[in-house]
Amino acid sequence: MHIDGLHPAPFRALRYAPxxxxxxAAVTSPPxxxxxxxxxxxxxxxxxxxxxxxxxxxxxxxxxEGPARARATLREWLRDGVLLRDPEPALYVxxxxxxxxxxxxxxxxxxxxxxEAGVVLPHEDVMSEVVxxxxxxxxxxxTDLEPLLLTYPGEPGPEAPGGPTAAVIDRAVASPPLTDIxxxxxxxxxxxxxxEPADHARIRADLSRCRALIADGHHRWAAYRRLRDETPxxxxxxxxxxxxxxxxxxxxxxxxxxxxxxxxxxxxDLPIDRALxxxxxxxxxxxxxxxxxxxxxxxxxxxxxxxxxDGRPAGSTxxxxxxxxxxxxxxxxxxxxxGDRPEAWRLLDATVLHEVLLPVVWKVPDxxxxxxxxxxxxxxxxxxxxxxxxxxxxxPVAERTVRELAEQGVTxxxxxxxxxxxxxxxxxxxxxxxxx
Numbered sequence: 001m002h003i004d005g006l007h008p009a010p011f012r013a014l015r016y017a018p019x020x021x022x023x024x025a026a027v028t029s030p031p032x033x034x035x036x037x038x039x040x041x042x043x044x045x046x047x048x049x050x051x052x053x054x055x056x057x058x059x060x061x062x063x064x065e066g067p068a069r070a071r072a073t074l075r076e077w078l079r080d081g082v083l084l085r086d087p088e089p090a091l092y093v094x095x096x097x098x099x100x101x102x103x104x105x106x107x108x109x110x111x112x113x114x115x116e117a118g119v120v121l122p123h124e125d126v127m128s129e130v131v132x133x134x135x136x137x138x139x140x141x142x143t144d145l146e147p148l149l150l151t152y153p154g155e156p157g158p159e160a161p162g163g164p165t166a167a168v169i170d171r172a173v174a175s176p177p178l179t180d181i182x183x184x185x186x187x188x189x190x191x192x193x194x195x196e197p198a199d200h201a202r203i204r205a206d207l208s209r210c211r212a213l214i215a216d217g218h219h220r221w222a223a224y225r226r227l228r229d230e231t232p233x234x235x236x237x238x239x240x241x242x243x244x245x246x247x248x249x250x251x252x253x254x255x256x257x258x259x260x261x262x263x264x265x266x267x268x269d270l271p272i273d274r275a276l277x278x279x280x281x282x283x284x285x286x287x288x289x290x291x292x293x294x295x296x297x298x299x300x301x302x303x304x305x306x307x308x309x310d311g312r313p314a315g316s317t318x319x320x321x322x323x324x325x326x327x328x329x330x331x332x333x334x335x336x337x338x339g340d341r342p343e344a345w346r347l348l349d350a351t352v353l354h355e356v357l358l359p360v361v362w363k364v365p366d367x368x369x370x371x372x373x374x375x376x377x378x379x380x381x382x383x384x385x386x387x388x389x390x391x392x393x394x395x396p397v398a399e400r401t402v403r404e405l406a407e408q409g410v411t412x413x414x415x416x417x418x419x420x421x422x423x424x425x426x427x428x429x430x431x432x433x434x435x436x
């Protein structure tokens with residue numbers, strides 16, 4: 001099947017039965033890769049026995065016991081009526097509100113395509129071990145457990161700013177929602193089901209012209225591709241295997257511009273004194289400053305730059321100190337950063353970090369044990385302090401730069417950006433078994 005656009009399709013979702021859990025808000029979680037602090041994961045697991053992390057983060061990575069445990073848990077919940085399948089195929093309108101932001105989109109399935117097709121555009125590299133882990137979980141549970149976040153540029157239309165899809169969304173949110181909850185982070189989440197075939201057709205026709213950027217979920221999309229490749233097309237059938245489609249939230253970035261945040265690194269085996277001494281041979285390393293001052297300098301730095309800190313010990317209220325590292329020697333960039341990429345890529349902070357500092361200057365192995373990725377600055381500082389290592393604090397990349405590189409087929413280093421708000425996990429699951 002030739003795919004020239006998104007072609008979103010409805011599906012029969014699995015959703016929590018409110019009467020079988022303490023509350024729908026209590027069983028949701030952030031996406032699996034945002035639940036990074038052990039205390040946060042323990043809280044979610046213990047707060048409600050049916051919290052979605054028992055499926056998305058079952059333990060032991062993606063190997064052996066973890067996926068098998070998730071499969072057994074899912075079967076138990078289905079048997080006990082904790083999760084129920086909606087009676088009709090639907091597209092789901094999803095709204096998030098809070099902290100001065102409002103975002104609406106459509107949860108749907110879309111055909112899983114390769115980057116070369118130019119329909120769903122990745123902008124970051126992935127870690128193969130994480131893809132293997134996510135694919136094993138998909139394979140074991142037979143379920144898409146959480147939607148990816150895709151953004152597309154909507155166009156003005158005669159019915160509503162954003163065109164036909166926006167018009168359908170605006171009409172839907174005027175009716176009572178299926179779900180209306182507020183999570184602990186202060187965000188309100190509302191969900192509506194679009195079951196009319198006419199609405200499905202209007203949205204499909206509108207978005208069939210669109211390409212989308214993967215804002216969040218590169219590893220899950222790569223896992224979708226693995227399952228697709230294991231599932232050949234159905235010869236002579238008018239329907240394709242559910243494993244050749246993926247669960248996504250589609251957001252019009254023209255109507256709802258996303259917030260782009262940085263993802264920080266923690267190098268537990270690299271003390272900050274050694275990090276600064278090594279970096280000083282090829283970069284300018286500034287004297288220690290209060291963290292807030294160093295971060296302000298980082299935001300204004302004209303070229304590749306980052307901030308290093310040894311963190312904030314547990315229980316401390318004092319502001320940590322930090323060092324701005326910037327102005328890499330031109331000859332270092334010329335010899336260590338590949339010259340066959342656009343200048344915007346070669347001068348990214350993450351490019352210089354992953355091409356020069358980590359492998360060459362600091363000789364840090366490219367492994368999960370040696371490099372930790374944390375979305376929250378305070379968590380990164382605390383992790384560095386616990387380990388006696390170094391927190392590498394990053395600044396966000398402009399969304400325009402992300403999209404322009406993706407449209408050129410150029411991917412940024414892994415974990416270069418964090419787009420948000422991200423969809424809550426646990427509101428909508430998608431079974432990969434037959435619709436019957």
